[in-house]
Structure formats: C-alpha cells, structure tokens
Amino acid sequence: MVYLRNAWYVAAWSDEVSDNLLTRKILNEQVLLYRTEAGELVATANTCPHRFAPLHLGKVVGDAIECPYHGLRFNDEGRCVFNPDGDGRIPAGARLRTYPVTERLGAAWIWMGDPARADLAMIPDFEFLEDPSYRTVKGVLHVRANYRYINDNLMDEAHLHMVHHNSLACDMVRRAKTELVKDEGGTIWANRYGRDGAPPAIFDMMWRMTRGDYEGTMDHWVEGGWKAPCFVRNNTGVVLHGRPREEGLETKNAHLLTPETESTTHYFWAICRNFRTDDAELDEGIRTGTEYAFVHEDEVMLHAVQEAMGDREFWSMKPALLQADIGAVELRRTLDRMIAAEQAGQDAGQAGRPQPARSAESVG
Amino acid sequence: MVYLRNAWYVAAWSDEVSDNLLTRKILNEQVLLYRTEAGELVATANTCPHRFAPLHLGKVVGDAIECPYHGLRFNDEGRCVFNPDGDGRIPAGARLRTYPVTERLGAAWIWMGDPARADLAMIPDFEFLEDPSYRTVKGVLHVRANYRYINDNLMDEAHLHMVHHNSLACDMVRRAKTELVKDEGGTIWANRYGRDGAPPAIFDMMWRMTRGDYEGTMDHWVEGGWKAPCFVRNNTGVVLHGRPREEGLETKNAHLLTPETESTTHYFWAICRNFRTDDAELDEGIRTGTEYAFVHEDEVMLHAVQEAMGDREFWSMKPALLQADIGAVELRRTLDRMIAAEQAGQDAGQAGRPQPARSAESVG
Amino acid sequence: MVYLRNAWYVAAWSDEVSDNLLTRKILNEQVLLYRTEAGELVATANTCPHRFAPLHLGKVVGDAIECPYHGLRFNDEGRCVFNPDGDGRIPAGARLRTYPVTERLGAAWIWMGDPARADLAMIPDFEFLEDPSYRTVKGVLHVRANYRYINDNLMDEAHLHMVHHNSLACDMVRRAKTELVKDEGGTIWANRYGRDGAPPAIFDMMWRMTRGDYEGTMDHWVEGGWKAPCFVRNNTGVVLHGRPREEGLETKNAHLLTPETESTTHYFWAICRNFRTDDAELDEGIRTGTEYAFVHEDEVMLHAVQEAMGDREFWSMKPALLQADIGAVELRRTLDRMIAAEQAGQDAGQAGRPQPARSAESVG
Ligand code: FES
Ligand code: FES
Ligand code: FES
Known part of the structure; x- marks a missing residue:
C-alpha cells in the first residue's frame, strides 16, 4: 500500500x-x-x-x-x-x-x-478544536478497515438513515441531494440540508434536554469537509424552522484518521459543542453514544467491507455509484492524484488543489 | 486452487x-x-x-x-x-x-x-434421498481439509477397521479386496463384500435392537459410489448369511461435499434407513453417532493430512498406494481430467466418462 | 531460511x-x-x-x-x-x-x-553434562525467536545487568571488556572477568546458602563458548577475591538450540553444579529461577526482536555494534561461512575453522 x-x-x-x-x-x-x-x-x-x-x-x-x-x-x-x-x-x-x-x-x-x-x-485548520467556547469530548478507536473506507463513510450522508437509524437518521436529509463545495482552503465539502421537518432523534433529545419542549418543525444541516489525506470535519446541527443557524444547536466534530496498516486505522474523534459546555454528565453521554454508534454501527460495516475487498483496488471493483457519493468520489480522486504526484517526485500539494467540479450527475 | x-x-x-x-x-x-x-x-x-x-x-x-x-x-x-x-x-x-x-x-x-x-x-441421481420408504437423518459439518481428501476417505473401506474400530470395523471387510465398478450412469464404485462372519458392532446392535437376537453369521456389504465432482453415495448393510440382501438391514448414505476454500469443506451428510422409519429416538442416536464418528474420528485425521500436505499436490508426493485405493485413485484421475478439460475450454462431462478400468493390481 | x-x-x-x-x-x-x-x-x-x-x-x-x-x-x-x-x-x-x-x-x-x-x-564436547561430580537440572522451553538471536543473547555478557538486574547483574562484569578466545576444539569463547568486587545477587545468595557468610570481595567469571551451529556452554562462578578458581562456586551450563521454524526455537537448557549435588530443593530453586529468567526476561526481549526484524537479514539492518558483540559477531560470521560452504557443496566443517581473530576494536 x-x-x-x-x-x-x-x-x-x-x-x-x-x-x-x-x-x-x-x-x-x-x-x-x-x-x-x-x-x-x-x-x-x-x-x-x-x-x-x-x-x-x-x-x-x-x-x-x-x-x-x-x-x-x-x-x-x-x-x-x-x-x-x-x-x-x-x-x-x-x-x-x-x-x-x-x-x-x-x-x-x-x-x-x-x-x-x-x-x-499543512496541519488541517480545524480551529474549533481549540476554541474555548466549545466543549470537546474526544477519544481514539481502533478500526479494522483501511482508512479510505472510513474517509468515504465520514463524507457519506446516505448511510445515516440506514446505519444510525435510532440516532442520526433524518428523513429530510435522506431525501436531500448532496451538495459538493470546494472552499478556498482546499477543503472538499459534501453537505446536505433538510428544511421544515422532523430532526434526527439525537437532536430532538438534545434540544429538549437543553432548551425544553418545542413546537413545529426544524431545519437540519449535515456538512462534511475533507482535508488530505484523511481528516474530516463535520458540522451538524438543528434550528427551529426558518430561524437563523446561529440560534441553533450544533456540534462540530473532528475525525482524524491515521493509517496503522493496510487494513487497520487509528481513529481519533472529537465532538465539540457550544451548549452545556460545563455539563460533565453530558460529556459521558456523548462519549458513550459516539463509541456505540461507531463501534457497533459503522465499524461493523467498515470491517465487513474491508474483508470483502481485501487488497483489491476500489476502482477495479467498478462500484455502482450514487449521487450521494459525490463527496467521497471527489476526495478519493484528489487523494489518488496527490499520491501519484508524490510517487512521481512531484508536489502532492499542487496535485491536491481543487479541480473544476464535476457535476453531481456525472457521479450517480 | x-x-x-x-x-x-x-x-x-x-x-x-x-x-x-x-x-x-x-x-x-x-x-x-x-x-x-x-x-x-x-x-x-x-x-x-x-x-x-x-x-x-x-x-x-x-x-x-x-x-x-x-x-x-x-x-x-x-x-x-x-x-x-x-x-x-x-x-x-x-x-x-x-x-x-x-x-x-x-x-x-x-x-x-x-x-x-x-x-x-448433472445433479447426482441419489434418489433414495427422496424415497418415502426411507427415513433420513441429515446434517452439515465443517471440515478443515480439502474436499479431495474427504472424497478419498469416503471411497476408502480400508480405514474402517482402524479409524472406526468401535463401530464400523469389520474383519471380513478388512480382509476383502476392493472391487472397482463403473456403472452406466457414470458412477465410480469401490465396493467390498464380507460373507459368513461377524458384522460390524454398529450393525450387530441395530439388528438386535430392531429384529431381536440372531444366531449364526452374517453377510455384510459396503459400497461407495462417486459422482463428480464430490458426491459419494454409500450402501452399507447386513443380512443373515446366505439370505437375499432384500431381507437385510441397510442404510443408504449421501455425502455431499462443497469446497469452501482450498483447505476447508462443507460436508452435507444424510443417513437414510428403511427400518424403524418412525423412530425419532433412533434418529437422534444416528445423528449423535454419525457426528461423533465424523468429528472425532475422520475429521481429526483429515485435518492432520491437510496440515501435513499444505498446498502440495497429491501426486507430487508420490503416495505409496494400496489395492484399497483403487476407487480413490480412479475418481482422482477422473476429476483431474475433468478439471483439465474445463480449463482448456473443453467439455468436462466428456472427459469424465469412464475410462477402461485399470486392473486393481496396477494400483497397489 | x-x-x-x-x-x-x-x-x-x-x-x-x-x-x-x-x-x-x-x-x-x-x-x-x-x-x-x-x-x-x-x-x-x-x-x-x-x-x-x-x-x-x-x-x-x-x-x-x-x-x-x-x-x-x-x-x-x-x-x-x-x-x-x-x-x-x-x-x-x-x-x-x-x-x-x-x-x-x-x-x-x-x-x-x-x-x-x-x-x-560433531556432537559438541559438553562433557560436564555427563560428569558424575556435577548435578544437572534441565528443561526445554519454546522460544518465539530465530535461533540466531538466542545464540547472540547467550554469548552476550552486556545484557546481564539490564535484563537480569535482580539476579545475574554484576557491576564488575558490566565494566569489563569481552575477551574473544578461539580454542583448539573449535569453540569460540566470549569471556568476561570481574575482580575484587561484589558478586551478582544470585551468587551472593548461593554462597551464603552453601558456605555461610563471607567477608570481603569476590572474583567473578562469565565464560560463554559456542560450537556450531547453535550450542553454547557457559561457565559462571565466583571465588573469594584472590583465591584460586577451584575453591569457588561454579555452574556449568549448556544451552542447546534446535531451530523449529524461521521464527521459533526449541531451547534445551541444563544447569550443572558441583556443590550441594544432592539437594533436591535447590534443584527446584534453580529450575524456577532459570525458567523465570528465561521466560520473563530473555524470551520477551528475543521475541520482540524477532517481531521487529521479521524476515530481514541481520547485516542488512546495519547494526551499530559494541565491543561486547565481539563473540556474537564472530560466531555469526562463522556460521554464515559454514552455511554458505554447505550450500556450495563444500565442507562446512572446514569453513567453520577459526579464522585469524579480528581485534576487538574492529567490532565496536
Ligand atoms: S447500498 Fe451502499 S453499499 Fe450497499
Ligand atoms: S496407512 Fe494409510 S495413511 Fe498411513
Ligand atoms: S542497546 Fe542493545 S539492543 Fe538496544
């Protein structure tokens, strides 16, 4: 590898x-x-x-x-x-x-x-990890899968309603289209937005816990931003429908992957919130919930994919891609270019610069 | 493989x-x-x-x-x-x-x-599996050996007196010569017959259980018929010495092998009997006995052979063959021809047709 | 291999x-x-x-x-x-x-x-194993390391003060230089001598147990002699400072290695003593102490070295050698020559003959 x-x-x-x-x-x-x-x-x-x-x-x-x-x-x-x-x-x-x-x-x-x-x-600009107005819960997990499958998973909003159906699943987001954005800092974003509907169970619960009952519907955002080679930041939050995002509840999350071997990865995770920042009990709830979701939901799947794939190269398997893969595909191609450039003795950073975006249609 | x-x-x-x-x-x-x-x-x-x-x-x-x-x-x-x-x-x-x-x-x-x-x-014609006059007990076992060693074992009457010495061992059969028969349906048979002697312990017990005590000696037959690529049917029974086989006790058995990997096999087994066909307790006795014999007697040996052989090809090891191997050798050569034909884009079925029989002498 | x-x-x-x-x-x-x-x-x-x-x-x-x-x-x-x-x-x-x-x-x-x-x-001349004036305690251990790393370890007095710091460590020996001797019988010796100081804890204890308290300092010797391909004899003893060695306490030890695989070794060990030769309790103490030292001290290290090295060849790793390695280096080169000669169809014994000694300086 x-x-x-x-x-x-x-x-x-x-x-x-x-x-x-x-x-x-x-x-x-x-x-x-x-x-x-x-x-x-x-x-x-x-x-x-x-x-x-x-x-x-x-x-x-x-x-x-x-x-x-x-x-x-x-x-x-x-x-x-x-x-x-x-x-x-x-x-x-x-x-x-x-x-x-x-x-x-x-x-x-x-x-x-x-x-x-x-x-x-070249260290990723995940500034929220050091922002004193955020409270961070973090940990490290061992994943029995190549880091690239985890990259894909973290940029993939289409698995939420299947794999995390009791927590992060949201029908608005399921039916949304993934929007691909490449920002000036070189981050590739795959974002989904849901408006005027029911939030995921986990946010419904957090809202009630921190702000009390609410009436009506919510808006919900899930944004995943990737930086080479294997860092994903994630903004996910809710706000009462039609209100500005600043009034909402949001976690900013960091997913920092370190390849251990071809088939295993160290996964450093951090969940940062701007509410109840002194609630140690909530910290433990977040830790437990995050580890449960990752270990029992994502990791099982990622490890099974690793087992099914073995050493085979992703593209050689001719994956049948969905519109939802637009982010994962973009990052994979970017990383492929960077590694190829480095192997050829060229500047990987240059190779990693955003390319003109493919239309979403060309992926699905 | x-x-x-x-x-x-x-x-x-x-x-x-x-x-x-x-x-x-x-x-x-x-x-x-x-x-x-x-x-x-x-x-x-x-x-x-x-x-x-x-x-x-x-x-x-x-x-x-x-x-x-x-x-x-x-x-x-x-x-x-x-x-x-x-x-x-x-x-x-x-x-x-x-x-x-x-x-x-x-x-x-x-x-x-x-x-x-x-x-x-091309599905093997093991009609007894569907014959309503037979009662079937069946199961599936996982074997840590290549299917070809199991093929050999199932066609090999010379291991009965060593490996199954408390159940199937029979001195008449031990001293008999293996008879090779190729029938019109393309089945390769390796058969042994014992006359006028003591039956195996398992048949002695079953006779006494189902028909009561008996006097004198018995005749005993063990017939193993192979169909490509890895199906063995087996007729094994006893009758009072000199009486027609129809009066006897017989089980017809199916051994259906499915290669899992190069070194492991799914083994589907079925024991079909034409006596006590409504005795559920006997069913359990047969299941327990069959699984015991296979797991604790055959599988131990087959796995050890697999370990000793590893990836080495059977013929490359120059086995010192016995007359008793005549069936196993014939089926191995037939299967070798069929696989070679298929690899060459030719008709494996044609290659599997019986060849003029070698005399038993040429093997041992 | x-x-x-x-x-x-x-x-x-x-x-x-x-x-x-x-x-x-x-x-x-x-x-x-x-x-x-x-x-x-x-x-x-x-x-x-x-x-x-x-x-x-x-x-x-x-x-x-x-x-x-x-x-x-x-x-x-x-x-x-x-x-x-x-x-x-x-x-x-x-x-x-x-x-x-x-x-x-x-x-x-x-x-x-x-x-x-x-x-x-060609059987090594470890005569003390049969000398009736010695009492032998022996055993066999399974080591998860290539036999050559164990050879090195047994000829290496520089690890005693680190790895066996509660038993064999001796400051005099630590500060001594390893002396390389090639005897007429083809044995390569790596020896260290300490004079006029404190003996290792294990010998202090054995002296007090067998001879009672003593005053003053001791002399201490540790001699390791290798014979191809993987046999090490070891003389290790103490005597009151300035007295002849014959008055001392000594064990002669045999370390007989048998490669099992490339990464595992059967280790046959024997500790022979010329004191308390009828003390069965001391036998058990020696057995327990030897197995503890080997299993919990040496084997941990040897296995870790094996894991770090994998299949890589020792010299290809460009080891940074110490003066203390003079014996291990000499035996490794000798064994390299012998194996190369045998592979070339020549006489390994001839190739194993002592070569003109390199000066110790050329190693460290
Ligand atoms: S639907 Fe995506 S892997 Fe099956
Ligand atoms: S006698 Fe047949 S394998 Fe040994
Ligand atoms: S000091 Fe010798 S291996 Fe490190």
Whole structure:
C-alpha cells in the first residue's frame, strides 16, 4: 500500500503522551512517543539500532530513551549519548530514527515523510478544536478497515438513515441531494440540508434536554469537509424552522484518521459543542453514544467491507455509484492524484488543489 | 486452487434457507441465500455492488434483498429496484451477481460456473434421498481439509477397521479386496463384500435392537459410489448369511461435499434407513453417532493430512498406494481430467466418462 | 531460511522419548521420535507415505510404528513390514524417511542432513553434562525467536545487568571488556572477568546458602563458548577475591538450540553444579529461577526482536555494534561461512575453522 508520506498524521491525543512510553504503528512503522523533562514531544522508531530491541520496553532517563536490552541511551535527536557497558565507548553508527513532531489542536502530529519538507501549514485548520467556547469530548478507536473506507463513510450522508437509524437518521436529509463545495482552503465539502421537518432523534433529545419542549418543525444541516489525506470535519446541527443557524444547536466534530496498516486505522474523534459546555454528565453521554454508534454501527460495516475487498483496488471493483457519493468520489480522486504526484517526485500539494467540479450527475 | 466450476454444488439443505439470510463461502466465493415470498430460492453474491457492504447483514424486503449500508434493494435477478436516498435514481451499473439455483433431493443446489451451461441432469441421481420408504437423518459439518481428501476417505473401506474400530470395523471387510465398478450412469464404485462372519458392532446392535437376537453369521456389504465432482453415495448393510440382501438391514448414505476454500469443506451428510422409519429416538442416536464418528474420528485425521500436505499436490508426493485405493485413485484421475478439460475450454462431462478400468493390481 | 543441515541437533532430552510417541518440528520438518522394545531411539518423518496421515496419532507395535489411518507398520529403518488390509501385500514404494539418531550427554541427537555424512565427533564436547561430580537440572522451553538471536543473547555478557538486574547483574562484569578466545576444539569463547568486587545477587545468595557468610570481595567469571551451529556452554562462578578458581562456586551450563521454524526455537537448557549435588530443593530453586529468567526476561526481549526484524537479514539492518558483540559477531560470521560452504557443496566443517581473530576494536 502506498500512503501519502509528506503529510502530518495524528500520532496521539496530547494527553496520551508522557514519560510513560507510548508505541503505535503508523503507516506500517512502529513509532515510539515520549516527552522530555521539559515536556517536549519526541517521536522515534521503536527499534534500537544496536540489536533491534523494542524501545517501548525501556524507559525515559532525563531527555533520553534507554534501551531495555543493553542500556544504550538515545537523545531526542536520536544520537546515542550513553553506553553503560565496558569502556562506555559510543558506537559510531548508532543512530535512532526520529520523526518531526508538533502539538496542535490538542493532538501530537507526526510527519512521516521527508523531514525537510515538514510544513506546519499543512496541519488541517480545524480551529474549533481549540476554541474555548466549545466543549470537546474526544477519544481514539481502533478500526479494522483501511482508512479510505472510513474517509468515504465520514463524507457519506446516505448511510445515516440506514446505519444510525435510532440516532442520526433524518428523513429530510435522506431525501436531500448532496451538495459538493470546494472552499478556498482546499477543503472538499459534501453537505446536505433538510428544511421544515422532523430532526434526527439525537437532536430532538438534545434540544429538549437543553432548551425544553418545542413546537413545529426544524431545519437540519449535515456538512462534511475533507482535508488530505484523511481528516474530516463535520458540522451538524438543528434550528427551529426558518430561524437563523446561529440560534441553533450544533456540534462540530473532528475525525482524524491515521493509517496503522493496510487494513487497520487509528481513529481519533472529537465532538465539540457550544451548549452545556460545563455539563460533565453530558460529556459521558456523548462519549458513550459516539463509541456505540461507531463501534457497533459503522465499524461493523467498515470491517465487513474491508474483508470483502481485501487488497483489491476500489476502482477495479467498478462500484455502482450514487449521487450521494459525490463527496467521497471527489476526495478519493484528489487523494489518488496527490499520491501519484508524490510517487512521481512531484508536489502532492499542487496535485491536491481543487479541480473544476464535476457535476453531481456525472457521479450517480 | 482450480475447482470444477460447471457443476452443481450443495449450497445448503433446503430447510436451512428462509428469509433469514444465510451466507456461505463456496469455492472461495461468499454467497448469499434466501427465499422470496413465494418460497423461491435465490442465490447471489454477498457483496453489494455499490460500496461493497456484506448483504447478509441486511434483510429481505418482499422478494428483494436490502443492503444494510445505504438501503439499495436488489431483486431475485440481481437488478437494483429501489434506492431510498436522494431523488431515488437507480444507479446504472448496480448489478448484483446471481447464481443459478434449484432445489432437489432436499437440498439447495448452486451452479458456480457459466450460467448458460447449467444443466439439471448433472445433479447426482441419489434418489433414495427422496424415497418415502426411507427415513433420513441429515446434517452439515465443517471440515478443515480439502474436499479431495474427504472424497478419498469416503471411497476408502480400508480405514474402517482402524479409524472406526468401535463401530464400523469389520474383519471380513478388512480382509476383502476392493472391487472397482463403473456403472452406466457414470458412477465410480469401490465396493467390498464380507460373507459368513461377524458384522460390524454398529450393525450387530441395530439388528438386535430392531429384529431381536440372531444366531449364526452374517453377510455384510459396503459400497461407495462417486459422482463428480464430490458426491459419494454409500450402501452399507447386513443380512443373515446366505439370505437375499432384500431381507437385510441397510442404510443408504449421501455425502455431499462443497469446497469452501482450498483447505476447508462443507460436508452435507444424510443417513437414510428403511427400518424403524418412525423412530425419532433412533434418529437422534444416528445423528449423535454419525457426528461423533465424523468429528472425532475422520475429521481429526483429515485435518492432520491437510496440515501435513499444505498446498502440495497429491501426486507430487508420490503416495505409496494400496489395492484399497483403487476407487480413490480412479475418481482422482477422473476429476483431474475433468478439471483439465474445463480449463482448456473443453467439455468436462466428456472427459469424465469412464475410462477402461485399470486392473486393481496396477494400483497397489 | 537456510539451515546448516549436516549437523547434529537435539531432538529431545533422553527422558522425553519412550514408546509414547513424541513429535517435534525441527528445521521445519515434522519429526517423530520413539523407542524400540530394546530401548533404541528411532527418528522418522511424522507423515505416512501412504496417504499422509500423522504417525504420532498411531502407536508403537513391537519395534514398528503403526499408522493410525490404515494400519501400515514401518520398522525402525522405515520399511513397511505389515499391511492389515486386503491380501496384506506390502506396497512397493512405501518407505518412511528415517533420520540418524544417537544418544549422548543425556539427549537424543538427530542428524538433519545427508545420512552418509553423519559423524558422531560433531556432537559438541559438553562433557560436564555427563560428569558424575556435577548435578544437572534441565528443561526445554519454546522460544518465539530465530535461533540466531538466542545464540547472540547467550554469548552476550552486556545484557546481564539490564535484563537480569535482580539476579545475574554484576557491576564488575558490566565494566569489563569481552575477551574473544578461539580454542583448539573449535569453540569460540566470549569471556568476561570481574575482580575484587561484589558478586551478582544470585551468587551472593548461593554462597551464603552453601558456605555461610563471607567477608570481603569476590572474583567473578562469565565464560560463554559456542560450537556450531547453535550450542553454547557457559561457565559462571565466583571465588573469594584472590583465591584460586577451584575453591569457588561454579555452574556449568549448556544451552542447546534446535531451530523449529524461521521464527521459533526449541531451547534445551541444563544447569550443572558441583556443590550441594544432592539437594533436591535447590534443584527446584534453580529450575524456577532459570525458567523465570528465561521466560520473563530473555524470551520477551528475543521475541520482540524477532517481531521487529521479521524476515530481514541481520547485516542488512546495519547494526551499530559494541565491543561486547565481539563473540556474537564472530560466531555469526562463522556460521554464515559454514552455511554458505554447505550450500556450495563444500565442507562446512572446514569453513567453520577459526579464522585469524579480528581485534576487538574492529567490532565496536
Ligand atoms: S539492543 Fe538496544 S542497546 Fe542493545
Ligand atoms: S453499499 Fe450497499 S447500498 Fe451502499
Ligand atoms: S495413511 Fe498411513 S496407512 Fe494409510
């Protein structure tokens, strides 16, 4: 499997990383994460360059990581700085691979490609993750499916009424057409709007819980915006029919995917709300509901798709596409172009620029 | 692994298929089985042509199958007849693969090859499965071995005294020579006959149970008849020594194999008897005994053979054959010819016609 | 994976083999071990040459092994001597592969290469295993790592202070240089000596237990001697500082590795001591301690190295070597030469002869 390498991926939520060593497989590479005494993030390979012991079984000593097998220590640049054995001479070639890392949006980001090209501007602009007027509930799940099927799923409003029929299903949205929008920031949006009808059960419940009973119908929006290679932001909300969106209830959600292997993905999720921002009980309700929906509804399906597809390439299967796939198709083609450009030694970012939109008709 | 594709295989016993969706892997393809409202059998691929969800997680709606992911419905010919999403347009290329199916002999048969060549006359003529004067006990087992090793086992009377030493073992049969017969219907028979001796323990018990004590010796027959690609019928019975076979106790058995993968097989078995045909307790005794013998005696051995052989081709291992292998060898060569003919675009049925019999001596 | 084939490997400890059939995979071949009525060892393939049943499910009848499937019996030379079926004719080509075996040093040794080249002189000269003045505790463990990583580990004194920090760790040894010695018998030694300091915790405890309290410091030696392809002897002991070694406490240990597969190894270990030779309680303490150290300390690390390395070749990973690796490097190069010679049809023994020693500096 070929991944986009010159890209930032989420290695962990920030609060997962401490001087307790965290190891995670990312793009098929076993990575080690820890913090220096000053709290700086470090990401290295997890395999010692001496005789290949797994460093996550070692420990952090000062700012260095100590190998559990023979005690060599490597600093945050991967240089061997201590050998406890014999005359203590530092072996010449002992160099531990390190990765560029940074913290932003509450997450530890890792750059898996050419370090010289690491560019902080390429981290997705999901500003709501740091907006103090939002309350965030977040977590990480392990998905037994290739990240591209999850990308598709997150940009796909047509599965809501089938897969999440007790929570997110909404008849207005089911009958709506997906609108494709490419914004100036390079985000590809697949949006659906429902007007003057019944909201999804989950929003009906949240409205009653936070604002009390209501009369009449609602307007409802579901917007999914993708940034390469595998980040989806999602605005989903309701407002009394005809009222401005600002009066409504909305969650902004982040879905940050990190390929683990060809058939598995780390899925970092965050649900951010601008209501009841100090309600810890609601936090737990959101966590439980989100994990239930994902694990018992989406993941089952995504894993089954993965099993059915195996290593086969998506287009080779000649999928029978719907109008609803317009967003997923656009992002898949964009990502295909970017990976092809990178493999050809060209600028993936350039290849990822929006192309003239195909009409929705050409997809379905 | 190359299978004979232009052939009927048992997909299920008839009573396994209802509007509860049944999925089973057959010749490495994941198949879905269900019934229409009129009770007609339908067999399709289990993977939705839209975005490859597993259809067995969906449900039957009228005569159609509804995909669990986005709700497309496919009728019994595989055509998409409903799209619940957006404007409801049916996607142009949405075609679900279907397989020819039919019901016969109490089983659902599926044709895995070119639909144009499906020929009901190729279903094996195991008429006793539908004979009202016989009482049938049947089941299905999962075997962790290639179907060809099971074919061999079923045609092999030389393993009875070793593997089934408490039930089917018979010293007369052990010392008999296997007789190879090819009948006009294209069945290859490997038969053994014992005269004037002690019957197997299982028949001694059944005789005493159904007819009371007896004096003197018995005659005993074990006949195994193979039809391509993997169906074995089996006549096994006893009669008081010298009396006509019609006076005896006999079971006619069907062993219908369906390759699941290269190393696993669905084994549909049926034991049919012409005595105590209304004794439900005897049914349970037969079921328990058959499953015990197969699971704890044959399957252990067959799985171990599979493990020892792996992907290696049988002849490449230069087996040291016995006279008792004459039937298994004949069927293996016949099946080899048929598969080779089919691969070459020729008529496998023609290639399966009986060849002049080799003498038993040439095998052992 | 290419193994050295013209070599003896330990198939089992002698007391593991009886007329209870023992099967073990050695160099990826499934071997069967049993004893004749006279107690002679026999080693054969575990797969019947008739139709490939696993012989370990059969039984020993006299001096022959009886196949569980059709009852053919094979004598200790692999010849078929009995066929219970039909006319009892012995199939012409029925020949069961046998392996040269011998018993020595309390173990059953098997020759995996050309039988004509089997040479008893190639069994390693670990005479202490048969020395009546030593008391032996022994066992066998299953290791999820290639045997070469275990070879390295056993010749590596630099891991003691890290991996076995509660038992074998010794600061004197940690700070010592590894001395490489090649003796006339073809053994490659990697030795370390500590003088005038604190002994490892395990020896301090054993000294107090067997000789009582002591004053002052100790001298300590750790010597590891390798013989091809995967046998390590180990002398490790302490004596009061300045006193002759003969007055000390010493264990001589044997580590006999048998590759099972590319990624797993049978590890036959023996700890021999010349003190408290009739103390059965101490035996149990040694067994528990050895298994704990190996299973919970070494094996964890070795398995993790195996996982990190997968199929990759050691040198291709450009290990950053330490002075402490001088022994492991020498044996690895020696074994590389021997395997290459054998593959080229040359004399591996000749290739295994000691080469002029590299200076220790050239390794670290
Ligand atoms: S393997 Fe890490 S220090 Fe030796
Ligand atoms: S995957 Fe079946 S309808 Fe979409
Ligand atoms: S398989 Fe061993 S005797 Fe037939």
